[in-house]
Amino acid sequence: MIDSSAIRIYPYGLAVAGAVLIGLFFARALCARRGLAAQTVSVFAVLCLPLSFLFARLLYCLICMDGFSRRGIAYFFDFTGGGYTLFGALLGGVLALALTARRTRQPWGRIADALAAPAALVIALGRLAEGLVGQGYGWYVEDWFDPMNGMSLFHPQEFDGLLRSPFAVQDMYGEWSWAIFVLEALLALVIGALALRRGEGRRPGDTALRALLNLCAAQILCESLRQDAVLRFGFVRVSQVLGAAVAVALLIHGCVRMEKTRPARLLVPILGTLASAGVVVAMEFALEKKIVLLEALPMDVCYLLTALACLGLVKSVGAALRAPRRAAKPVTDTKEEGTR
Numbered sequence: 001m002i003d004s005s006a007i008r009i010y011p012y013g014l015a016v017a018g019a020v021l022i023g024l025f026f027a028r029a030l031c032a033r034r035g036l037a038a039q040t041v042s043v044f045a046v047l048c049l050p051l052s053f054l055f056a057r058l059l060y061c062l063i064c065m066d067g068f069s070r071r072g073i074a075y076f077f078d079f080t081g082g083g084y085t086l087f088g089a090l091l092g093g094v095l096a097l098a099l100t101a102r103r104t105r106q107p108w109g110r111i112a113d114a115l116a117a118p119a120a121l122v123i124a125l126g127r128l129a130e131g132l133v134g135q136g137y138g139w140y141v142e143d144w145f146d147p148m149n150g151m152s153l154f155h156p157q158e159f160d161g162l163l164r165s166p167f168a169v170q171d172m173y174g175e176w177s178w179a180i181f182v183l184e185a186l187l188a189l190v191i192g193a194l195a196l197r198r199g200e201g202r203r204p205g206d207t208a209l210r211a212l213l214n215l216c217a218a219q220i221l222c223e224s225l226r227q228d229a230v231l232r233f234g235f236v237r238v239s240q241v242l243g244a245a246v247a248v249a250l251l252i253h254g255c256v257r258m259e260k261t262r263p264a265r266l267l268v269p270i271l272g273t274l275a276s277a278g279v280v281v282a283m284e285f286a287l288e289k290k291i292v293l294l295e296a297l298p299m300d301v302c303y304l305l306t307a308l309a310c311l312g313l314v315k316s317v318g319a320a321l322r323a324p325r326r327a328a329k330p331v332t333d334t335k336e337e338g339t340r
Contacts (some may be wrong), residue, residue, distance in 0.1 A: 136181025254320025
């Protein structure tokens with residue numbers, strides 16, 4: 001018999017499971033509407049759930065190697081102790097996508113485009129679930145507006161309206177912090193809404209690639225805003241580095257395609273990406289007070305410049321991804337032209 005006292009239900013895990021189920025129902029409806037095979041979502045779900053789970057945990061364990069040094073391989077199998085990464089889950093999803101395309105004999109791009117919006121919805125609901133475990137918070141609101149701290153350009157006398165959900169969350173000590181997980185959820189919903197728009201003339205897969213680019217840019221910004229237990233190497237935030245790495249990979253992919261159609265315009269997205277990345281890095285150093293010339297910048301100015309740089313990153317890499325198809329040569333009737 002199963003000992004019911006040994007079974008524990010975690011609210012966060014239950015919320016994430018519910019988010020995945022909602023995403024799968026949404027994906028099934030979109031795939032059916034876009035003419036994909038009936039078994040597409042079923043095959044993808046069977047592959048994606050274990051792969052995303054394992055890769056999300058594996059990447060976390062690789063980053064936190066001190067856990068292995070203390071506990072060995074048992075650290076990896078401590079699934080209830082927390083410790084997963086978004087980019088690890090995305091890697092598992094990409095592998096599941098490739099296997100699904102091969103299994104169902106359909107173009108990966110068409111499947112990816114149909115799954116982009118449901119994936120964004122799952123991420124949004126998963127971000128909201130972080131509030132159940134006290135994660136995804138930012139700076140203390142009172143410290144933010146305190147003129148003595150120099151964190152903000154604004155110093156309102158009354159800001160009690162912000163000391164409530166969804167703007168802020170309260171910790172066990174009664175202190176209110178910015179609810180960054182809500183912002184992340186809203187950005188994911190916007191990314192999903194944009195993925196539902198099917199642009200004319202796009203290659204299969206372009207919608208999914210642009211959604212991934214938007215997600216990387218949002219992650220770079222929101223990871224900078226978070227003050228909870230984010231993964232770090234020193235003061236460098238791991239998710240920011242991974243988001244930038246994926247964006248660079250997308251830039252290279254777009255430049256390879258652009259070289260065949262617009263080789264003269266390669267310089268624009270490359271320089272734009274480098275400039276955007278440079279601003280993000282500079283603002284991270286400014287937030288850590290590691291650049292003397294930028295120490296006087298209030299934090300909200302730093303975050304505003306980071307947000308603008310992330311938009312620039314989306315524009316620059318997006319310009320490379322928008323490389324048009326080669327126009328087909330018109331077929332002319334040579335006999336008719338000769339009579340004219």
